[in-house]
Amino acid sequence: RLARAPDGAIAVTDRWGHERRYAAVLSTCQTWLLTTSIETDERLFSQKLWMALDRTRYMQSSKTFVMVDRPFWRDRDPVTNRYRMSCTLSDRLTRGTYLFDNGPDRPAVICLSYSWMSDALKVLPLPPERRVALMLRALSAIYPDVDLPARIIGDPVTISWEADPGFLGAFKGALPGHYRYNRRMYCHFMQDDLPPEQRGLFLAGDEISFTPAWAEGAVQTALNAVGGIVRHLGGAAPAANPGPAESFAALAPVELPE
Structure with missing residues (x-):
């Protein structure tokens, strides 16, 4: 008060x-x-x-993170010589996918999805595991040759700021x-x-x-x-x-x- x-x-x-x-x-x-x-x-x-x-x-916003075994996205595709995966901005459910590593052969983190407004509301009622499943399905269409589920080694972490009583939204x-x-x-x-x-x-x-x-x-x-x-x-x-x-x-x- x-x-x-x-x-x-x-x-x-x-x-x-x-x-x-x-x-x-x-x-x-x-x-x-x-x-x-x-x-x-x-x-x-x-x-x-x-x-x-x-x-x-205030804008709605959500993020979904998973831990993976290592920063495999630094590997090169033997056919195209391109990186296996990269920061990805898409019109799919994921919207923004970001990659964070702590050095070669050490556990790393993928932000599977960073979305705002109506895209964040699409996953608001869903538990972390369901959010991850939807994000992996969307990313598999972009990276069909990358086995993302096999890389995950930890439980997902997700947040919807509009559902947090201390935030009521991510930002103005x-x-x-x-x-x-x-x-x-x-x-x-x-x-x-x-x-x-x-x-x-x-x-x-x-x-x-x-x-x-x-x-x-x-x-x-x-x-x-x-x-x-x-x-x-x-x-x-x-x-x-x-x-x-x-x-x-x-x-x-x-x-x-x-």
């Missing part, structure tokens, strides 16, 4: 019911969690920011027309003009940035949030090395009319 305490601090209550109060709080969770599994005082954000957080669109997908929403979230770390009841809770993560799904956006918004927290607590960056808060007026994203 996140709430405004009577003394003005932000009260954070964990899943076991322990409450702690802080002058500033940084939230890096998936933003939809603030309206689902985290009971969040609606007064902590403006209605316009709540709208931006709610209309952020910025949509056309969402610039105003993105700007509200991205610029929220500058809280000087906010009413007192909306100050002190800061946001960071790739979904807060203009580059969702990339680590760069997560790092950038984290640095912004730290700058905002320092400012909120009465501090500032050195004049010779201004931070995001001190540089905001010059570098802020263009504000469009409502």
Whole structure:
């Protein structure tokens, strides 16, 4: 739970019911969690920011991995002299297949499938073994001379991010027309003009940035949030090395009319 305490601090209550109060709080969770599994005082954000957080669109995504005996894909076909297998982008169920090795003759890993959106939903209800069977069938049509099942030495590992209660999706997908929403979230770390009841809770993560799904956006918004927290607590960056808060007026994203 996140709430405004009577003394003005932000009260954070964990899943076991322990409450702690802080002058500033940084939230890096998936933003939809603030309206689902985290009971969040609606007064902590403006209605316009709540709208931006709610209309952020998260993409479904799934991956399926298997361990194999060795990186056999480095072998050459005696007839064509081509590698037995390679990174494979396909319009089949697998979509993206990626190969990871840890040196010759050592166990390796194949990401049989990395898919998004509707392709990820196709396998959402399926257990790992069934997913693997479908992926192997699809890949056998591309590599008919490669016996993939004979290479597998471990149990499969699979994930559908939209089915995970802590993720609800793999990453944000910025949509056309969402610039105003993105700007509200991205610029929220500058809280000087906010009413007192909306100050002190800061946001960071790739979904807060203009580059969702990339680590760069997560790092950038984290640095912004730290700058905002320092400012909120009465501090500032050195004049010779201004931070995001001190540089905001010059570098802020263009504000469009409502």
